[in-house]
Amino acid sequence: MDAWLDFARGPAFRFALAVMVLGLLRHFALALLSVRAILRRAGDKTLPVTQIRKATLSWLFPVKKLGHHTLFAAASVLFHLGAIVAPLLLAAHVTLIEASTGLAWPALNPLAADILTLLAIGGLLVLFVVRIAKRAARDLSQRSDYGVLLLVLVPFVTGFLAAHPGLNPFPFTAVLLLHFLSADLLLFMFPFTKLVHVVLLPATQLVSEAAWRFDPDAGEKVAKALGKENQRI
């Protein structure tokens, strides 16, 4: 069992982390390159920079969206807060990351870490309920949307149980192993699922504005490619 645990938190973790980091970097780089590719051909190379910056920040730090609208919006923001902060600042993780990568930073106190973890778990459950209860969300959902929810849920629940043996009805080592493996899988899957939004979000307002910067000759070239240059409307 110990060998499995060591494998899961050692080489498997490092591999998953590497895939995640490289994969996400690739996505981000592609996004920026696409903006460059557009602007290079665009007839109008200006962009509404202030508007882009405002929109991007409003979604990166969606404080205003909290009171907004629905339970869903609030749950989503709280979930993201917990899900981003807790894993990064948990004492056990900080130690592990330091051992794997040599990078270290201060850890959160255990109570705060617990609260954030529970926010993440609670938020996820609300997201799940909304997905099945709200008609539009249900209509829109595909199997992978439920899959991703599960993929994220397991490491948080097992992590919480592992940190609170008193609350854990299952064999400790098994839970710990499941925690390691599910977390590895989660990291590994980031670039291949909709989780890529974590790196695409900061670029997306920029891409959506650049999208209206057209190539002035596109129309004529398309007409030519389709054999319509001399065709009347």
Next chain:
Amino acid sequence: MPRKMPYYVEPYDLVGRPARFLEAFAAILEHSTYGPVIDFYARLKTRCARCPDLCPVYQVTGEKRDIPCERSDMLLEVYRRYFTTRGKMKGRLLDDFELTDEYLDDMAESYWRCTACRRCKLECPMGIDHGLITHLARWILSEIGIVPKALVVSVREQLEGETKNTSAIPVPALQDNCAFLEDEIREMFGYEAKFPIDVKGAEWVFFPAVSDYLLEADTLMGIAVVMQITGGSWTIGTGDFDGINYGLFYSDRMLGRIVRNEAAEVRRLEAKGVLAGECGHATRAAKGFIPTYAGGENAPPVMNIMQYTHRVWKEGKLPLLAGAIKERVTYHDPCNIARSGWILEEPRDILKHICADYVDMFPNRRENYCCGGGGGSVSIDEIREFRTKTGGKAKADQIRATGAKYVVAPCANCKKQVREVCEDHGLSEVETVGLHDLILKAIDWDRVKNVKKETA
């Protein structure tokens, strides 16, 4: 077998449509700048379901196909299947998705149920611009012949017809019309206002929605009076006097040709820039795309008439009576000038001054609801019921809630649509007008005449 569309389409080649759609899609991806955008969007699928709450169409129908994300995904799915390596492989192995005639018909219907109002984008955390995808999808569809006839005939007349404008008004008729409006102003107010025609070296060339010359006499008279009182330097050009640009609604090929003509007319008249009339899409098409198609940084600037009027009024050149309009007035923000936060306060400032009882609709400004006829759909008479009862329902509710007598809709398309929405929702007492219609009623003529005497 292709299905009958809800809108009229001119006869086109029905054989091998899916293959020809893919051919057109491929050509556009290769030769335009859409490729990187579509590729980016295709990788971003969070499906969080926030956007349906904002779409006026979905709010009424509740149908899956009207969810903005779902609609956009129709085109993105075709892209993933036919233009990405992963999709091509998966398609070969699993045979899971194929572009069929039926799918094509669904797209052809769906992308004209969306008015490209871009309201949904406001709440999309991923910033996906469904208006852009609708815009692209319509272009591809139009290349295989699927496009509402109402729009094509207009563009045909504007680009290749004899009159060179969408309402087919010959130049002599335009001149008559302007002379007639000058007479009207003289009769009504005892004031000489000119509609200058082909004046070389004027500062601005005027591009209203050309249909205003047939339908919106008050708006045009208001504009002419404002220009005359404030000494505005403007002209109508007989080479091109139509700001309408239906290319914005179905084809970048047409969009580019139309704005190039506008820029050429500005250069022919040795003017500085484009003065767009009260028309949302005409203003956005010129402002957003003249730089693209006619000279980048050196392109002629574009100003909307409401911006001009607001400026001269602030400068004290335009005397307007406070509270001159007694009835309750509200303002409809045309999507094409309001959604991006561009022209919001100028008309409101003026209205709050000249109206004794001004109320905003709710929601408003950037978050305002589309009139329901956006994206060119207002020209399609055969879908009127869908436009007014579905797309326009939110607008009807908004207007009713204000209890206003006048709805100011500074856009030719919005005006037509709001009038029909009001008719179809029993709001018969509501009158839809332009901003300059009300300004005309609020001119402080005593002070105008004084101003003239003083300067004389």
